[in-house]
Amino acid sequence: MNKKKNRREPLTxxxxxxxxxxxxxxxxxxxxxxxxxxxFLHPQQVFDMLNDNAPLIIVSCGLTVVMITGGIDIxxxxxxxxxxxxxxxxxxxxxxxxxxxxxxxxxxxxxGLIQGYLISYLEIQxxxxxxxxxxxxxxxxxxxxxxxxxxxxxxxxxxxxxxxxIPWLGxxxxxxxxxxxxxxxxxxxxxxxVIVIFLLLKxxxxxxxxxxxxxNQTSALMLGINVKRTRFLSYVICGLLSGISxxxxxxxxxxxxxxxxxxxxxxxxxxxxxxxxLLTGGVGNVVGTFFGTLTLTTIKKIVxxxxxxxxxxxxxxxxxxxxxxxxxxxxxxxxxAKSKKA
Amino acid sequence: MQEHSLxxxxxxxxxxxxxxxxxxxxxxxxKGEIHALMGENGAGKSTLIKVLTGVYQNDGGEISxxxxxxxxxxPQDAQNNGISTVYQEITLCPNLTVAENMFIGREKSAFVxxxxxxxxxxxLLQELGIPxxxxxxxxxxxxxVQQMVxxxxxxxxxxxxxxxxxxxxxxxxxxxxxxxxxxxxxKARGVGIIFVTHFLEQVYEVCDxxxxxxNGELVGEYLTEELPQVQLVAKMIGKDLDELSAFDEVEEKHxxxxxxxxxxxxxxxxxxxxxxxxxxxGEVNGFxxxxxxxxxxxxxxxxxxxxxxxxxxxxxxxxxHITKPIDAMKHGIGYLAEDxxxxxxxxxxxxxxxxxxxxxxxxxxxxxISRSEAEAFADEYIKVLNIKTASRETPIGSLSxxxxxxxxxxxxxxxxxxxxxxxxxxxxxxxxxxxxxxxLVLKLAEDGVSVTFISSEIEEMLRTCSRLIVMRDRHxxxxxxxxxxxxxQVMKTIAGGEAVNEE
Numbered sequence: 001m002n003k004k005k006n007r008r009e010p011l012t013x014x015x016x017x018x019x020x021x022x023x024x025x026x027x028x029x030x031x032x033x034x035x036x037x038x039x040f041l042h043p044q045q046v047f048d049m050l051n052d053n054a055p056l057i058i059v060s061c062g063l064t065v066v067m068i069t070g071g072i073d074i075x076x077x078x079x080x081x082x083x084x085x086x087x088x089x090x091x092x093x094x095x096x097x098x099x100x101x102x103x104x105x106x107x108x109x110x111x112g113l114i115q116g117y118l119i120s121y122l123e124i125q126x127x128x129x130x131x132x133x134x135x136x137x138x139x140x141x142x143x144x145x146x147x148x149x150x151x152x153x154x155x156x157x158x159x160x161x162x163x164x165x166i167p168w169l170g171x172x173x174x175x176x177x178x179x180x181x182x183x184x185x186x187x188x189x190x191x192x193x194v195i196v197i198f199l200l201l202k203x204x205x206x207x208x209x210x211x212x213x214x215x216n217q218t219s220a221l222m223l224g225i226n227v228k229r230t231r232f233l234s235y236v237i238c239g240l241l242s243g244i245s246x247x248x249x250x251x252x253x254x255x256x257x258x259x260x261x262x263x264x265x266x267x268x269x270x271x272x273x274x275x276x277x278l279l280t281g282g283v284g285n286v287v288g289t290f291f292g293t294l295t296l297t298t299i300k301k302i303v304x305x306x307x308x309x310x311x312x313x314x315x316x317x318x319x320x321x322x323x324x325x326x327x328x329x330x331x332x333x334x335x336x337a338k339s340k341k342a
Numbered sequence: 343m344q345e346h347s348l349x350x351x352x353x354x355x356x357x358x359x360x361x362x363x364x365x366x367x368x369x370x371x372x373k374g375e376i377h378a379l380m381g382e383n384g385a386g387k388s389t390l391i392k393v394l395t396g397v398y399q400n401d402g403g404e405i406s407x408x409x410x411x412x413x414x415x416x417p418q419d420a421q422n423n424g425i426s427t428v429y430q431e432i433t434l435c436p437n438l439t440v441a442e443n444m445f446i447g448r449e450k451s452a453f454v455x456x457x458x459x460x461x462x463x464x465x466l467l468q469e470l471g472i473p474x475x476x477x478x479x480x481x482x483x484x485x486x487v488q489q490m491v492x493x494x495x496x497x498x499x500x501x502x503x504x505x506x507x508x509x510x511x512x513x514x515x516x517x518x519x520x521x522x523x524x525x526x527x528x529k530a531r532g533v534g535i536i537f538v539t540h541f542l543e544q545v546y547e548v549c550d551x552x553x554x555x556x557n558g559e560l561v562g563e564y565l566t567e568e569l570p571q572v573q574l575v576a577k578m579i580g581k582d583l584d585e586l587s588a589f590d591e592v593e594e595k596h597x598x599x600x601x602x603x604x605x606x607x608x609x610x611x612x613x614x615x616x617x618x619x620x621x622x623x624g625e626v627n628g629f630x631x632x633x634x635x636x637x638x639x640x641x642x643x644x645x646x647x648x649x650x651x652x653x654x655x656x657x658x659x660x661x662x663h664i665t666k667p668i669d670a671m672k673h674g675i676g677y678l679a680e681d682x683x684x685x686x687x688x689x690x691x692x693x694x695x696x697x698x699x700x701x702x703x704x705x706x707x708x709x710x711i712s713r714s715e716a717e718a719f720a721d722e723y724i725k726v727l728n729i730k731t732a733s734r735e736t737p738i739g740s741l742s743x744x745x746x747x748x749x750x751x752x753x754x755x756x757x758x759x760x761x762x763x764x765x766x767x768x769x770x771x772x773x774x775x776x777x778x779x780x781x782l783v784l785k786l787a788e789d790g791v792s793v794t795f796i797s798s799e800i801e802e803m804l805r806t807c808s809r810l811i812v813m814r815d816r817h818x819x820x821x822x823x824x825x826x827x828x829x830x831q832v833m834k835t836i837a838g839g840e841a842v843n844e845e
Contacts, residue, residue, distance in 0.1 A: 009477045013437070191375050208438065212446060215435035222417070222433040224447030282437040 013336070016269045017276025017289035017329055018288065034049045036305040044181050049297045054186035055080060055249040056264060057293050060271040061197045062241030064289045067272055068201070069234045070214045070281025071119065071126040071151050075133035076242045077264030079111050082137040083246020085144045088256030091153040100156075104247040105240060109139065112239020120232040134265070148257040151250070159185065160254050186248035193241060197286045200237075210234055214281025270318060271296050274325045296321070348373045348534040349394075349425075349503050355402035356389055356558075363389040366403075367560045369480050369553055371503060371534040377527060378545040378566075379538050381555035382633055382798060387538055388553065391505055392419035394536075395427045396420040407502065430508035432488045434495075436481030440467070440474050444495045444500035444614035447619060466494055470524060486517030490524055497528065504528065505536045506608045510544060511634065522548050540570055540634030541815050542837065556580050571837040578632070579800065597622035602659070603792045604675070604761055605643070608652030611643035616653060617818050619644065621761065621792045621810070626783060628795045628803040631813035631836055637796055638680050640813070641763045643752035644794075669706050674760035678750055678767055680796075682743070686750045689739030693749055695730050696738045700753045728778065744775030751779070761792040768797055780806050780808070800832050814838055 011019065024154075033040045050057075059076040066073045083104045090100055111133055118129045163182045170180035201207035209230040212220040221227050249261060277284030277293025299321050300314045349371040356364040364386045373378050381387045392398040395403070396414040404411055407423055414420050420427070434443040441463035442454070460476030467474055472490045474483050480491065489509055496504055506525070510518045525535055525548055535764075544568070545552060552575045554561040561577050569577075601622040609618040617640055620629055629637035642648045646664045655662055657673050664670045670677065679685030688696060698716045705711065714789055720734040727748040731741055738749055746769055754762055764783065768776040768812055783793050783806050796802050803810060804827055812820040812835040820835040 009475070009479075014478050171408075203454050203456075205449060205454055206456050208442060208446060211437055212435045215437035216433075219435050220447075221434045223435070223443070224418075232451070282435070 006026065012167075012282045013278075013333060014276060014285045014288070016332065017283065018285050018291070018319065018338075020328065021275050021288050021291045021295060021325075023071065025291050025298065026304070028295065028298050032302050032305070036302070039305070041299075042171045044171065044179075045301075046294075047181055047183050047187070049294060049301070050187045050190070051182075051184045053293055053297050054184065054252065055245040055261065056267055056271065057190040057290060058062040058193050058241050058245040059264060059284045060249060060268040060275075060289045060293050061193050062238035062245075063200070064267075064272045064275070064277050064284050064286050065197060065210060066234050066238045067269075067277045067279060068210045068214045068281060068284045069231055069239045070217070071231065071234065072269070072279075073115070073126065073130045073133075073235060074265045074269075075111060075115065075130040075137055076238065076245070076268055077261045077266075078134040078137035078141070079108060079239065079242040080246040080249055080259040080264060081258070081262075082141045082144075083107050083243055084250045084253075084260050085141045085149070085256040085258070087247060087250050087318075088149045088151050088186065089144055091151050091156050093147065094153075097153070097155045097159065100249060104250075105243045108239045108241065108243020108246065109236065110239070111242065112236035116232040116235030117234060118229045138258075141260075142291045145256065146258060150255045153257075156254075160251050164188070184252060186251050187247050189244065189278075194286050194290050197237075197241075201286065206230065206233060211282055214283070242270055267296065267318075270322050273282075273322065273329075276329070280327070344825060345422075347371065350406050351390075351403065352396070352405075353403035354390065354393060354400050356393060356398060357401050358387075360563065362558055363395070364400075364558045367555065367558070368563075369560075370563070371536060372551075373534055374529050374532045375550040376529055376535045376537055376550035378549040378550050378552045379536055379555070380545065380552055380574065380578055381561075385555040386558040387555050388507075391427070391507060391536070391538065391559070394420065394425060394503075395505065416632070421499060421501075424500060424502035426501035426503070427505040427507060428489060428492045428497060428509055430511055432485065432492060434480055434490075434492055436479075438480060439476065440478050440480050440483065440491050441476035443480050443491055444498060448499070454456075454463060463494075464765060466498055467491075470494055470497065470527065484517065486513045486521055489513070489521065493528075495650070497533075501533065503534050503536065506539045508540070509537075510541060514672070518544065518830045530580060540632060542574065542632070543815060545574075546571065554578055572834055575632070575833050575837045580783060591690070592697070593784035597625055605656045606644065607654045609640075609643050609655060610649060610651045611639065612649040614639040614643040614648070615816050617747055621794060623760075623792055624787050624790045625809065626787045626793045626807050627809040627811065628797070629811050629813060630796070630800065630803055630832060635813040635836075637813050639796070639816070640763055640818075641677065641765055641796065645675060645763060647679075648678065651725035667747070668703065671700065671757065674758075675763065676700070676757055676759035677763045678747075678754060678765060680769075682746060682750065682763040682769075687738050687746050690737055692735045693724070693738050693741070694734040696749050697723055697752045697756060701756045706756055719756055721753075721756065723749075727755075727782070728753055735826055742771075743785065744771035747771055747779070748775070751782070755786075759791065760787065761794075763796075765796045766798065767795070768799070776802065801827055804829065804832070812836055 005257045039045045059080060063073055063076060084105060087104055090103055115133050117125050117127050118128045156323050165180045165182055167178065167180040170178050173179050175282065201210065209225050212223065212225055213227055213230055217227060249257065270291040272289050273279065275288030275297050277289065296318065299317055303313050303317050347370050351369040354364050354367045365391060367386065369390065374574045379387045379390065383639045394414065396416045396419050399415065405414060412423050414423065438446065444463050445459050456788040463476035467476065472487065472494055474487050474491060479490060493504065511522060513521065529535060539545060549566050551563060552566055552574065553563045556578065602620050603623045605620040607618050608616045609619065614636055616817065629640055631637045639648065643650055646666045646669055650665050655664055662673055664673065671826065682798060694716055697720050698711050702711055717734060724731060724734060730745050738746055751767065767779050780802060783795055787793055795803060795806050808823065810822045810827060810832060811818055812822060812832065814836060819838065822831060822835065
């Protein structure tokens, strides 16, 4: 922004919602530190949240892209699960690790291409298309293997166990040993994804096209944007990220299971929304989504730390938080629109 | 004159199935002029604009820009030939910045360099005197500024011909003035501007020339200073002033203030400016004015069809609140909407179902009208109104326009309204049916029903109404009764200027 000549522009809706999310995340985390001390005081707590949720961060990025165009993709969780299972089986047959990565990307891309084609060029409702995609991917996963499969592969074992170790962020365990902070490779992949998508959305023609379509599709067309191709590519990107997410998921768990990543699409939608992406399109940002994921995870951790160990408490609080965020967003945006008019 | 012409359209024809939308229309735009394109609904001006912008292809005739013959096959084609259009609806993205809106879709590099864009945008905005910053989000600008950003985009695309299609309809007076300033500036640069609007005064404020179309034909091209406003109205409506004489007098009725059925003071809605209005029992009155003058918006406010913002309403002297159609219906008001296809018929339902709809709504859906009752109602009105339908079970969509209109009339008559508002009941229907509807209106009035009648055809209104409320540019500008009810006077009042007789 040209600060010398201009006065600072007010925050855009996207920036405003993102800022709110970041503030809430930080506030919530600080609160957790005060209330529960223990785990929350160690940096490793944050790293664990990232380690556990790297795949979720990646699919949420893809979903954010699609949601910015005003679309939706609910197949992401199932595709992730399919990728995990396919890669596990391939590796267990003694496959090459690089081919496995290509396989993961290929499956994700295939879903992106087909779903994107059906949605943009044949103009079928994205919800329906990706619902079909979801069932299809879940079914395929079960066909590949009903039973859980553990990866027995030497090279993969090394990759899985590879961690970035930061001793000075570690803590001293009760027995007096220093436990260094550990970050899995998947987190690095996730952060790279966030940065790449952020740059794409902000500075690339295609990314601006996503916003334009989400803002007003007819206008985008009149402004000379190839609406169909742009929408198509948003689903391709989302599919590709689901593929990456699948591989990262496998790196984290080291096993394939037909119920992997169950409900992940809903968590991803929740993350995007909490991060300030509007379901109506045109507003959103992956940095917001990243913090949306962390917020969602922190809520769950807090619920567990409060002793409400049963899984339904997590669902209930997630639901409540989602409602709260959506309410907050609409109140903030409505107030803004009002003050603009006056 | 010809050597300065920028755009020439010669003998343009456009035929739609069953309708000749444009026949042999000529249009000439010169460099550096603002040219108004005028005409009532269905005159063919939007068809002409669409031919020019490549939305439609002409079936005959030729178009040339600066002497070169061109074929316009798509909006993109039009833009490449230097013809840009700014529509009434803003066709920009509200969630992007002003700068992005000016350059998106035209950039050559794959990367968006925001600073570069914003700098170029600032320069152009400053040059054109548009009060916006490049980095500003478009949605945070006023509608007028958004409109101007669209114009700036067109200017940056080196447009020679700029079409402004109803650009002022959602702007307030101040914004309109800023827009006009910009238009004059562009004119000085040699851009030819085609200005389409309903607002007569705006035409006289900025335009150099006026081309009038009527029923798809060219009426003529005039210099603005040589065409008085009354003449313009006459040409748009299609009557020469000399031809106009007093129409057969409607028998004058006198109403006492005790008989007032409905009275509104300062009534306003989201679309209508505050106005006063009253109607007596058994009176037929009408709102007249050109399209866009606010006549429909006013009656919609009476019925509560748009969001009512303020004003006092009395029915039979009692204060009432009418905020939604059902309130109005419960107070005995019926409203036949202007757009039959959109607001009136439910095309897939049968004639019978369409007829009983309003009554059923009033009774509430928990007290259904029995089948036999409904059939009796339907048969009765099919007979009374002489509706030509294969049977009462025929889907209404397959009936002719006039018969559809009668069914909708039947729907309201069945509710036995005390006050019926008919907005353009005779549009697009044959002459015979028109007369039947007019007779029906008069008969209803004799039976003590108050009727407000709106029609684009002044004769029709003179024949039926005993009082005419004249609107121009969304304001009530006159009320005509008695001997003033003749076409000349109506037209003068619509056009403004000469003596306006207030009641």
